[in-house]
Amino acid sequence: MPLKIALPKGRLLRKTAALLQKADWRLDEYHSSMGFYRPKSAKFPDLLMRVFHEKDIPIQIAMGNYDLGICGLDWIEELLVKYPSSDVVKVSDLQYGQSSLYMTSASKSMDLRQNGSPLRIASEYPNLAEAFALKHRLSRFSIFPVWGAAEAYPPENAEMALLAAEDTAEIMSYGLSPVSLVLDSSTFLIVNRNSRAKRDFDKIVASIVDAAPDIAKSAGEKKATAAGKITVSTPKYYPDTVRLALPDGHQQQQTVELLNKADIRIEGYPSTDGERRPKIALEGVVVKVIRPQDMPLQVANGNFDLAITGRDWVTDHLAQFPSSPVKEVLDLKLRKVRLVAVVSQNLSVNDSADLQGFVGGRAEPFRLASEYVNIADKFARENHLGHYRVIPTWGATEAFLPDDADLLIENTETGRTIARHNLKIIETLFESTACLIGNTGTVSAGKRQRMDYIVERLRTAVGDN
């Protein structure tokens, strides 16, 4: 079997490409607009390469799907802090892509050991956030694992956020203060423990390490700065204030068009400068811009009264928390996609009914890769897939088949990307569009009136479509 290496896309791509060029790897394709995520090296023609979202790489190495990987220490520690016996070995600090993880809050410093109501921490690093909470003996805490925009949560929707930033100035620019430095991160070369014992990849490792600058610098957990005692001030809204969450990313344009049509004017959305609190021209309504993936959980928690997200994310949330108070208030009929189960064209499986027989005859666990981990888990249970594993992914999921997973749960608009990757759809789970969601809990009459007004405006706008 060929040796396999996982390379990062996104933030670390450019510098990793530069490093491999210096190491004379002569890659045919490794840039931000590549289509197939499988570059080849003229120096190591037998080496199998695959480009992943950085977060996926430690998991792929730990599972033994890949022998080597390059990614940030933050994602390695995020895995190791929860699963210390993972088969991931850090080989070398490659000295680029430095960042730091800070525990931050909206006030200058805070009493970490406060009693009473749970202290809420929003983070893309839920495991490191939990380890921080335990280490600092928070008596009661909640972790909000978020897909992004963690900096937008304090102070209204969380007391603290664990964030990656280049320096404290970046933290300050969000209007937050660093409470504690949790980790200094840098890019690392990692290998799978078992394959290191069995296989010889010294030449590959040497070629990468030799090309990296050799300044000795250790990165690791630094001592937390002592936290002082200033009470956290959570701004209190009037009970009648409606809190509306709007999506960031590529859904913004369609959302703003719909809002315009509904004659709901919002200043600074979509934002050109990362502003997450645009002004809405409706009295008694405040707006915050967060990831659509994170909205159902936040609406369930009562952090928002209304939110515009996709039915796919509501369904995933309800698969994890079946009794959640989140409900769909209005179908906005935007961004129509299908959620589908996908396998390789070469697999002799044509529909979900074939799966059970296929899985039963295998020695290895069946692997489902998806951004929708709870939907994937439910799909596996309902189809009696027996011994299975769900691999969480962060985008570009279609490149997981056929080597790194056996089935995907993916969204698709036209099915073209799926066909282009030589994959086939074996089941359509449901159709997803953008929708307005709310909480089934009771609210004051004044708030209800304001919410109804927004819903009716949007309903009219959707009806005009």
Next chain:
Amino acid sequence: MKIQRCKGMRDMSPVDMAMFHRLEGICRDCFIKWGYREVRTPTIEYLHLFTSAGTLTPTMLGKVYSFLDWDGWSGERVVLRPDGTIPVARLYTETMSGQGLARLFYAANMFTFEIGDKNRERWQCGAELIGAGSAIADVELMALSMEIANKLGLKDVELRLSHAGILKALLAKLKLNPEERQKILDSILDGDTTILAKASRSIPGLSDLLSIKGQSPGFLRENRAALCRALPEIKPSLDDFLDTTAVLESLDIKFDTNIASGAGFEYYTGVIFQLFMGKEKIGGGGRYDALIPSMGGGDVPASGFAIYLDRLIKLAKIKLPPPAEKILVKGSNAIVVFKIASALRNSGFIAEIDLDGKSADWTLEVKNDGTLSLTNKAKSRRTEVRSVPEVIRFLEVQRAA
């Protein structure tokens, strides 16, 4: 696909279970005779029950099985019970508060993650004495734990004493910043005393206190005045410790003093005791007067201990009683066979219905004409009997013999 049990988990076979029940039964008998009543708490509890300051150390919390429940959208986690005492204190606070003295015991499994193949699920029998704060109460628990060890046939069990108050006063004296203090406290609680020994070397008199080990608390008694002069804060804890040891001595219960060995739980406030067989710790406990107040249960002192059942399965020297004799009931008429087997069971015998045509120690054959024949395999003797009461009379005579 290979079917296998989870890593770090164990099966108990019928043979293991017989031994387990015997051990648990001995513990249970002792607890009941001392006036303790059994309680059972759920396997799943909220994580914050254990994270509240003064309950479990961060090292232990880093090994709990925590997860989001099916309605855990608030982000608050639940855990598989990692400890027996805290849930019982919770139960007392929630449902028995104001009832005064309570002697409670439990037999339950605890879950903590261990790297490699070590057990991640462990069984304990524990007692909690809630509502009493005296030296007599501490000694009751020690005497009870030693009685159990004795009944389990364990030889050379060492009762090792320490005191959380003395340890905490010492730490305070070391003038550490909160972080260093926490680090040392955590290391002691996790069973590592080297950091404390190193840190206290600089203070004459106190390092002696840590290094004393042995049968008698004489050193402490003789140097009480000097120790209290060097460290006035130590006085209430030292006196408490000496009170307890005085009661132990008057009852002729042997013990060792080892102040530095505080391994256990962060919630301890007073005397800590541990039971050792050689290097193996088989149980332990202590006083936790601050736990119930921290849960809002009022100013209720308490102490308790647990015996580690799975370690004792290997160590205990007890014989299992021979398995009860079984009678296999054979015959072609199912109604008659079921009726006869039921009558035998009602008379206290184990009666199995024949399914595979094999013979047993005793086989009772029901013939088509309604007559019965009883065969003893060991003696190859066959007895013809007319009725079920006659069979029972015959077997009772055999059993008595």
